[in-house]
Amino acid sequence: MEIMSVLWTIVIGMASGIVAACLGYAKGTKLERIDYKKFFGTVIVGAIIGGFAGQCGWSYDQAYQFFLTTGMIYVVENMAKAIVRRFPGLPKEKKAKVKKGEDKPIEDEEE
Numbered sequence: 001m002e003i004m005s006v007l008w009t010i011v012i013g014m015a016s017g018i019v020a021a022c023l024g025y026a027k028g029t030k031l032e033r034i035d036y037k038k039f040f041g042t043v044i045v046g047a048i049i050g051g052f053a054g055q056c057g058w059s060y061d062q063a064y065q066f067f068l069t070t071g072m073i074y075v076v077e078n079m080a081k082a083i084v085r086r087f088p089g090l091p092k093e094k095k096a097k098v099k100k101g102e103d104k105p106i107e108d109e110e111e
Contacts, residue, residue: 013050
């Protein structure tokens, strides 16, 4: 494996880690100070994953497809959390009431 190829996958992994860390920060309920340990920890994890993909010899397309699918799940879930937490007035999904010890939801009684 060519060293420049592995280094390039590490750089791509770090960039992905930066995006993931920013999304992790954005999904919080309030904007607070950035926890730099968590932020840079995520960037380091991204670099390790990028290096792993490069060392395994995955082609760019193979790694792209796998991590795109996995990453999009993370991105969509965290974007939804960020939106819901920033705009508390948005309608939320109504949870069904269940009696203790039963599996079926209680039907809403019409008045």
